[in-house]
Amino acid sequence: MHGSSTDISGFLGGYxxxxxxxxxxxxxxxxxxxxxxxxxxxxxxxxxxxxxxxxSSLGHSPPGLPEGLxxxxxxxxxxxxxxxxxxxxxxxAFVLRKFLVQPRVAWILLNVSLVLMGLSMVDPxxxxxxxxxxxxxIVGLVFLLGFFTWLATAQAVKNDERLKQGLEPLExxxxxxxxxxxxxxxxxxxxxxxxxxxxxxxxxxxxxxxxEPASRVKTPNPSKAPWYFLGLQEMLVYYDPWMAGVxxxxxxxxGLAAIPxxxxxxxxxxxxxxxxxxxxxxxxxxxxxxxxxxLIILGTFFRGPNWNIFGPFEFxxxxxxxxxxxxxxxxxxxxYGMGEALPKAPPGSSLVWEILYILKREWLGIALxxxxxxxxxxxxxxxxxxxxxxxxxxxxxxxxxxLLLFMxxxxxxxxxxxxxxxxxxxxxxxxxxxF
Amino acid sequence: xxxxxxVWKSIFRHPMPQDRRNRIVVxxxxxxxxxxxxxxxxxxxxxSYTWCMGGVTFFLFLVETVTGVLLxxxxxxxLEWAYNDILSLxxxxxxxxxxxxxxxxxxxxxxxxxxxxxxxFLTGSYKPPREFNWVVGVILLLLTLLLSFTGYLLxxxxxxxxxxxxxxxxxxxxxVLGHEGPGQQLLNLQGIDMITNAxxxxxxxxxERFVGEGTLNRFYILHxxxxxxxxxxxxxxxxxxxxxxxxxxxxx
Ligand code: HEM
Numbered sequence: 245m246h247g248s249s250t251d252i253s254g255f256l257g258g259y260x261x262x263x264x265x266x267x268x269x270x271x272x273x274x275x276x277x278x279x280x281x282x283x284x285x286x287x288x289x290x291x292x293x294x295x296x297x298x299x300s301s302l303g304h305s306p307p308g309l310p311e312g313l314x315x316x317x318x319x320x321x322x323x324x325x326x327x328x329x330x331x332x333x334x335x336x337a338f339v340l341r342k343f344l345v346q347p348r349v350a351w352i353l354l355n356v357s358l359v360l361m362g363l364s365m366v367d368p369x370x371x372x373x374x375x376x377x378x379x380x381x382i383v384g385l386v387f388l389l390g391f392f393t394w395l396a397t398a399q400a401v402k403n404d405e406r407l408k409q410g411l412e413p414l415e416x417x418x419x420x421x422x423x424x425x426x427x428x429x430x431x432x433x434x435x436x437x438x439x440x441x442x443x444x445x446x447x448x449x450x451x452x453x454x455x456e457p458a459s460r461v462k463t464p465n466p467s468k469a470p471w472y473f474l475g476l477q478e479m480l481v482y483y484d485p486w487m488a489g490v491x492x493x494x495x496x497x498x499g500l501a502a503i504p505x506x507x508x509x510x511x512x513x514x515x516x517x518x519x520x521x522x523x524x525x526x527x528x529x530x531x532x533x534x535x536x537x538x539l540i541i542l543g544t545f546f547r548g549p550n551w552n553i554f555g556p557f558e559f560x561x562x563x564x565x566x567x568x569x570x571x572x573x574x575x576x577x578x579x580y581g582m583g584e585a586l587p588k589a590p591p592g593s594s595l596v597w598e599i600l601y602i603l604k605r606e607w608l609g610i611a612l613x614x615x616x617x618x619x620x621x622x623x624x625x626x627x628x629x630x631x632x633x634x635x636x637x638x639x640x641x642x643x644x645x646x647l648l649l650f651m652x653x654x655x656x657x658x659x660x661x662x663x664x665x666x667x668x669x670x671x672x673x674x675x676x677x678x679f
Numbered sequence: 680x681x682x683x684x685x686v687w688k689s690i691f692r693h694p695m696p697q698d699r700r701n702r703i704v705v706x707x708x709x710x711x712x713x714x715x716x717x718x719x720x721x722x723x724x725x726x727s728y729t730w731c732m733g734g735v736t737f738f739l740f741l742v743e744t745v746t747g748v749l750l751x752x753x754x755x756x757x758l759e760w761a762y763n764d765i766l767s768l769x770x771x772x773x774x775x776x777x778x779x780x781x782x783x784x785x786x787x788x789x790x791x792x793x794x795x796x797x798x799x800f801l802t803g804s805y806k807p808p809r810e811f812n813w814v815v816g817v818i819l820l821l822l823t824l825l826l827s828f829t830g831y832l833l834x835x836x837x838x839x840x841x842x843x844x845x846x847x848x849x850x851x852x853x854x855v856l857g858h859e860g861p862g863q864q865l866l867n868l869q870g871i872d873m874i875t876n877a878x879x880x881x882x883x884x885x886x887e888r889f890v891g892e893g894t895l896n897r898f899y900i901l902h903x904x905x906x907x908x909x910x911x912x913x914x915x916x917x918x919x920x921x922x923x924x925x926x927x928x929x930x931x
Binding site: 378381384385388389392395396399400412413415416417418419420421422423424425426427428429431432435436439440443444446447448450451452453454455456457458459460462463464467468469470472473476477484485486488489490491497500501503504505507510511512513514515516517521525528532672675676677 | 696702703719725730739762779780782783793800805807809813827831835838845850857859860863928
């Protein structure tokens with residue numbers, strides 16, 4: 245783990261050179277095409293800064309983050325900060341989208357994130373996780389998602405501005421027909437050539453991982469599912485496998501497939517817009533970016549041995565112990581609330597009695613779940629979602645309400661866990677039925 | 680000279696597509712190009728609109744097919760050989776880079792299929808008349824993940840079997856059909872449990888009670904034959920529907 249910072253200094257040198265070149269192109273672009281001299285000078289300064297970073301990297305002393313800062317970040321890393329923080333960032337990005345999509349701002353953000361990445365790479369613990377061959381694509385995913393979210397939002401913001409003025413969306417202006425040969429066929433050809441080149445470079449520079457031969461007696465710690473399923477594995481912290489591994493993934497698929505049949509909003513078909521479809525936009529972004537992608541990032545980069553959370557610059561110590569004593573709702577109610585033992589059928593009683601006792605033990609959780617999944621939807625229909633209910637009809641509304649409630653159940657359970665160490669709302673281990 | 684020959688003319692039944700007429704004819708007479716319409720709205724093929732992500736995903740699928748078939752020449756899905764064959768792809772075989780191409784292509788395909796879905800959502804392209812094609816897409820998304828998942832096992836190293844073990848352990852908890860799932864007790868005949876660790880959903884997936892040689896065989900066949908066939912069929916429907924639904928979406 246130690247001394248590996250010199251191994252990557254060559255890589256970092258190239259990395260900073262690339263960033264410097266990017267900014268040189270930008271400086272040329274704003275000076276030549278936009279005639280903004282002041283801005284061009286700014287990017288030239290950035291260019292020189294990056295060149296300096298490249299030079300010192302190539303001289304085997306790449307710039308890094310101060311130790312105090314790294315320790316502070318490690319110290320702050322935890323499930324609450326992470327989840328609340330990423331959600332807050334997404335909300336902020338949404339609220340400030342008109343400001344953030346300006347090319348200048350976006351370019352600054354891109355530079356800052358790339359430089360932060362470079363500075364962090366000097367830390368051996370950070371580098372060890374990020375450069376694990378199978379993790380590299382996820383770093384790519386993060387930047388690609390950032391880029392495409394920017395691209396889509398920029399167009400949506402422009403369109404929303406136009407729509408407000410009663411104009412048509414920009415996509416409508418390009419409505420003339422062109423021949424597929426050459427216009428599309430050539431684009432496709434160029435894409436294919438570029439992609440082939442990209443894949444070849446990737447394949448040459450990064451070897452596919454191959455660990456020791458499989459052994460059923462040596463369990464690695466942590467044992468991780470493939471990265472695209474790490475969101476599901478993360479849910480295992482809060483749900484039993486039947487929920488996290490079977491029911492919820494199925495509901496994700498059902499929910500995705502149901503989108504076109506639930507979204508009755510006819511606007512926003514075939515062009516980028518946010519204002520015209522805020523509700524579906526926000527739900528999808530929350531589901532995709534927060535509950536899918538950030539959970540994958542958490543599972544990949546922050547979950548270490550024993551599935552503990554580690555800071556980005558922290559050593560993955562398999563002996564790190566975290567006291568975990570989570571408590572079921574029924575225990576809260578009977579033991580702490582009523583001061584009694586959990587109700588238990590006397591030994592030798594019949595099946596019916598056993599079940600009745602279980603129901604008695606878990607009545608509060610069961611009542612809460614019924615309230616949440618059965619009573620809440622009609623309540624939603626007559627209050628906040630009244631107009632939805634009228635437009636959607638009974639069946640579609642109930643489907644949507646239940647899907648939304650299932651989706652909201654995960655963050656709710658997270659909060660319950662953090663605040664009260666709540667383990668299960670309903671806990672019937674006798675029948676593997678924990679919720 | 681070549682273009683005047685009978686052979687050339689038997690393949691390409693028109694001159695070079697340099698004028699309008701021949702640019703149309705080429706689209707209609709070439710099998711591969713025939714996937715496309717003859718003309719499209721300029722907006723629909725703008726890179727800033729589609730990000731080319733559907734096309735990129737398709738291209739990656741083709742790359743995976745070609746590199747995958749070549750890899751099959753070098754790989755035997757048995758406990759004795761699987762790991763060693765991968766090892767020699769790395770150390771001995773001169774075309775070993777195929778494995779890198781295949782693995783990174785697979786990661787990339789998962790990413791691009793998500794980005795494609797993201798784009799389709801953000802442009803509202805699932806709205807009528809394209810609802811059904813979105814549903815086809817969701818199935819393709821699932822199949823893409825399953826392709827990647829089944830392939831993950833084949834190198835038969837620690838990374839592989841433990842990832843698959845973690846992933847498939849969940850099937851143990853399938854309601855009713857998993858031996859540790861809620862309602863597991865429901866299926867029993869005169870007091871004998873029908874759902875045990877040798878008959879439940881996980882067993883069906885693995886072919887054994889743990890990730891073993893039977894699993895390797897099952898995943899190999901799923902990965903190389905069953906899922907690719909299903910994907911190909913659905914892709915045909917997907918592309919056909921893109922055209923039948925009026926081409927790439929745009930403002931009405
Ligand atoms: C193996 C995976 C997939 C491949 C190869 C694929 C390929 C394509 C291609 C080439 C197009 C033409 C337009 C474009 O390039 O954007 C397209 C359109 C479309 N795709 Fe996919 N797709 C896949 C998965 C999906 C998924 C996961 C979804 C959604 C959940 C989806 C939904 C759609 C829809 C609704 C259209 C029509 C959009 C429009 O007309 O703008 N596809 N697909």
